[in-house]
Amino acid sequence: MENIIESENYKIQKPEKWASEINDDELIQYIKESDFSNKQIEEGRDFCYFLDKVFYTSDNENSEYACVAYTLNEPSNLESASVRDVVVEENETYIIHRISVLRDGVFIDKIADTKIKVLDSENQSEGGVLSSNKKINITIKDLRLYDILITEDSRIKVFTDRDFMRREFFKYVYVTPSTYWAYGNYKFRFINDRKDPIAYKKTFFRDEEGNVIQPEISYLKKGEKFVIEKEDYINSFDINREIAPYIDFATDSNWTDLSNYISPFYEEIFSKSSLKEFAPKLAEKLDAISDKDEQLQYAIDYVQNHVYYIFNADEMNGHKPQEPSITYENKQGDCKAKSVLLKVVLDYINIDSSVILVNYNSDHYIKHYLPSLLTFNHVIVKINYKNETYFIDATARDEFGLIENRGFIYFLHYLEVKPNQQLQIKKPYRFSYYGINEKVDLNAQNNTGELKLTTTYKGNRANFMRKYFKNTNKREIIDSWNNFLFYALNYSNDRNGTDIRTIFKNAAIEILNDDKKLNEFTIQYSASIQNPYFTDVQKNRFLMYFDRNVVKNNARDFMHADIPFWHNFDNEKYEINLHTDQKIDTEEKYTIQESTINNPYFDFTSRKKVTKNGASVFIEFKPLVNLEIPTEDFEKFRTDHHTIADSNYGLGIDIIEQGIMNMLKYNFKKRFK
Structure with a gap:
């Protein structure tokens, strides 16, 4: 081993008495192939032959022990096993008991091939983060694909006077293991050696049908243990839609x-x-x-x-x-x-x-x-x-x-x-103001569009936008607005691949007002657009503006069995005015479509005003925020957001082209739609 002198932050010694005692022969006995292990390896996954974890707590220390043996059949796992970091707190010691590999049936001690460095874990001091944590960097030479790596280590945190809260109270959350790994033998033990009883609560565990089991609270007196032991084990919760089962251990209190x-x-x-x-x-x-x-x-x-x-x-x-x-x-x-x-x-x-x-x-x-x-x-x-x-x-x-x-x-x-x-x-909340209040004016004359957006931000939005404009290059800001408008005006569907800067000519953005007392931040964007119309494959022209920010896709797409949807949207108000020198279809379905939604968790309205050469839409969205949407209310909540997404988040007007044939086509469409 290159580091002969041990640091106060790490040691190489045998485990404590409360941990397991496993000799090399016992380890080899644990590492046996089986139908279960072969199946996992055939599926291209690494396999953990055994994992033995212990958490020990007393009135003077918190300590963790782990002994694990797993395959290194995947290059990514080989890489992470070869070099890893362990961060220890002040007065915490990392103890190495064993680093070995089983290679072609031969048990090899790798301690001599291990290099250990102790570094300051201080990489955020400029942001005001002070810590006396240490980073222990462990490098193991000559690990090879298809080795079986065996590591055994502990972390012992001895309480100082500054840790009076940890000495008085205990909390530890045990989370069941990753769904990636399959375990031949899995064991977890929790040992309470404190004077006070520790309560524990098993949460989000499921029965055979996948239903969450009602949590129950149990207790451990001084000297008592909680044990989980499984063979041929895969944690099977749905990582995308379910919370991993966990056990909360805490000093019994109220x-x-x-x-x-x-x-x-x-x-x-x-x-x-x-x-x-x-x-x-x-x-x-x-x-x-x-x-x-x-x-x-x-x-x-x-x-x-x-x-x-x-x-x-x-x-x-x-x-x-x-x-x-x-x-x-x-x-x-x-x-x-x-x-x-x-x-x-x-x-x-x-x-x-x-x-x-x-x-x-x-x-x-x-x-x-x-x-x-x-x-x-x-x-x-x-x-x-x-x-x-x-x-x-x-x-x-x-x-x-x-x-x-x-x-x-x-x-x-x-x-x-x-x-x-x-x-x-904290109670649910309704904002008394609009987080965003935006007016959009697009005036198309002689096939040139003059576009102007005037937007006032308030509250959280004002704080964010003020900071964004302060810290971001002006060209980058304009590009961001251009990119948004490229989609809002539907140009992504008829001129995709075009340099956006060539579409929005003379684009400019400026701060009109910054009221620090009202916390309002007002900006204005302007640009000229050659050919402002969206043209479909049949050569029909449309003037369109649909703000996708109004559509809350995270509400529409939300799927989780255990976590309710967290409702945290702003009040929003939009006025969109589209005007053209061309004749428009004043009775087109989506041009005149309006909506009113009165959901218990938000109100939404869109109102239209249509003239012979243009139209306006007035949109207001007022949510009740800072709450979780109850499961029984969520599908109605989702459906109402689908209604917003059904062309109620903007405005489109159809151009009636000049000429007898175009007028006949328009009248035919009007009669039979």
Whole structure:
């Protein structure tokens, strides 16, 4: 082995007593061909002869053990096995027990062919991510196709004083294995060596008919084990439409007790924090703002933009927030620190607020999980103002507007950091404004079209578009709009392959208005188009504009057995005006077609105004958002979105060509349609 000197981050030694003890002869006995293994290999898949996993937890450590033997018949698996990285946290040690191969029936120890490097796992420091994690790079020389690789290792995380939360509470989610692998022998053991009982809940397991089994909660006392053991095993859930079965292990508790545990840490901070003492200049600035709306806006803007966000992974393992005086003085802090500072500022200006715990990434699962503070990974602020509830992420940047105009945060579950709390559900929401309000004018004269789009973005959309225009090259922005219009005007079906820049002449885009208080961002696009009409194969001409953004294909195409559809669309309003110097068919079915949809989860209307030389459509889409669509309501929800997609997301007008034959063709079509 090239690294003779062991690092404090890794060791080479025998497994702990709580793990398995397997000698080489026993390993060879496990690695036996069978009808089951031969079938998998014949199908072109690698095969895992055995996998033995153990998770051990005590009041002083969390540790994992694994011993696995699998084929290297696929080049991609050979490549990933030859070089891999293991990331360990502060005070966590990676322990190698065995690296071997079985090659042509001969057992070969590969420890001597293994090179280990310890690197800093610090690749996001410029983004404010601080971590003392280490990356252990493991390279095994001379692995060959058709080897059987055997690895045995452990990870032992010993708790420090900073890990007081992990010492007090436990959480671990065991996820059943990948559907790719087939296992000759599979074993998982969970060992509780803590003083407190651990609850476990099996979730999304299925019966033989594929129906989800109702979860049941069981308990493990100190010294007890939970065991799963299977032979000739393939995990058979539908990866595209089902959640992988998992088991949630957590210290037996309830939300009330957990909120009572966490709230004193914050209450202590709030009770001894006086903004006037540690931030007199900020207090003075706030006092000088007489308008309450603007005073609140300034408070949020200050914490979001003047205090640098640092995600300290080690600090996030606990829940003791940094004192706001330190956050203010250093002008930096993690989500807890920034949220606490914001609440102290809000307390000073007499705005009712509280700190809450969330997890955006696992939000859907929180209702299935057992109660645990370790479920949450982020802290934000809840504000009650003028009989409305708002949620502000103090770590956000490039946010603007009075509080009712700021970006909306989508999530469902949260725990308020106050005594005697239960898990709360964020209510469904209807926007009071349009996230996008767009007017389209296309005027075709003498076979030249003058196109103008005027668009106002608000809320989340304004924040995003403002950032997009700031950080993106102007030519790239124009190309993006040109590409969108290429499809909206249906040119993709009669001039596909044409350089889009040659279609949209003199294309330009400019910012008309940027209102930071209303959080409105208005732009205007303009271009000239030679031959603005779409021409079909029969040489019929049409002036068309269909905005595919109105069609919510993710709602129409959604298919999942376990996850409800998450509804998070914006209010949208469109006015599309098409005008030509040609005569048009004023009674064409799709030109005059209108629609009204009143779904419990959204309202949609399209109204038309038709003249002899043009038409207009007025479209409004108003959803009820921040909720999961119940399964029993989803098919009606999907069908109504299909209705929108049935030519109700834009406008098309048919040109009546000059000449007697064209008029006869038009009258014939009109009579028999």
